[in-house]
Amino acid sequence: MTNTIIRSAKPEDAEELIEIIKDVSTKHRVFDHDEFNKTVEEEKEYLSKLEDNHLFLVAIVGDKIVGWLELFPYKSKFKRHISGLIIGIIDDYQHQGIGSLFLEKAINFAKEKGIVKISTEISENNLASQNLVTKFVFKQEGKLEKELFIKGKFIDTLIFGKII
Numbered sequence: 001m002t003n004t005i006i007r008s009a010k011p012e013d014a015e016e017l018i019e020i021i022k023d024v025s026t027k028h029r030v031f032d033h034d035e036f037n038k039t040v041e042e043e044k045e046y047l048s049k050l051e052d053n054h055l056f057l058v059a060i061v062g063d064k065i066v067g068w069l070e071l072f073p074y075k076s077k078f079k080r081h082i083s084g085l086i087i088g089i090i091d092d093y094q095h096q097g098i099g100s101l102f103l104e105k106a107i108n109f110a111k112e113k114g115i116v117k118i119s120t121e122i123s124e125n126n127l128a129s130q131n132l133v134t135k136f137v138f139k140q141e142g143k144l145e146k147e148l149f150i151k152g153k154f155i156d157t158l159i160f161g162k163i164i
């Protein structure tokens, strides 16, 4: 998309970021936990202490943050070679190429940092996200049946992975 700037998130972005993360994660399932409820101070601190192999990007249109991507290293010493992927774009800016811009950057970052695999879990009904990762040659590695219970319905989640 023209006029979109993708850059690393800065601690000063915390307040605006929290707003869009809350907005996107209430409308779509982004996290496993129920609610995103970090304070501005907590988010500022989080953004100021990212490890060298932890990518946190924001997409800016005009002077507004419209999306974010996080590629975070798994904590277990047996899984440090894997990074998890979270991505969210506010509704008015979806399907305009921003997710693709983000993924291109994330894959390049993973190559530079020697990350071996990117892994992500996507709800079975989230076709936009499945299509996005498939476009970047992620493979479906499995399905977790009845993994989520949302609004009275069980939902399967699909595990997607990309070897870098």
Ligand SMILES: CC(C)(COP(=O)(O)OP(=O)(O)OC[C@H]1O[C@@H](n2cnc3c(N)ncnc32)[C@H](O)[C@@H]1OP(=O)(O)O)[C@@H](O)C(=O)NCCC(=O)NCCS
Residues within 6 Å of the ligand: 024, 028, 029, 030, 031, 085, 086, 087, 088, 089, 090, 093, 094, 095, 096, 097, 098, 099, 100, 101, 122, 126, 127, 128, 129, 130, 131, 132, 133, 135
């Ligand atoms: C999933 C998401 C990140 C995709 O980002 P995006 O900026 O809309 O993606 P792009 O515009 O780059 O599109 C990339 C591909 O995704 C697919 N896609 C995007 N929007 C779609 C939609 N509404 N329906 C079906 N496929 C869609 C298409 O295959 C598209 O490729 P194409 O442009 O060649 O047709 C975005 O829709 C989003 O933030 N959704 C809400 C949060 C979320 O579900 N996050 C993922 C779980 S962590």
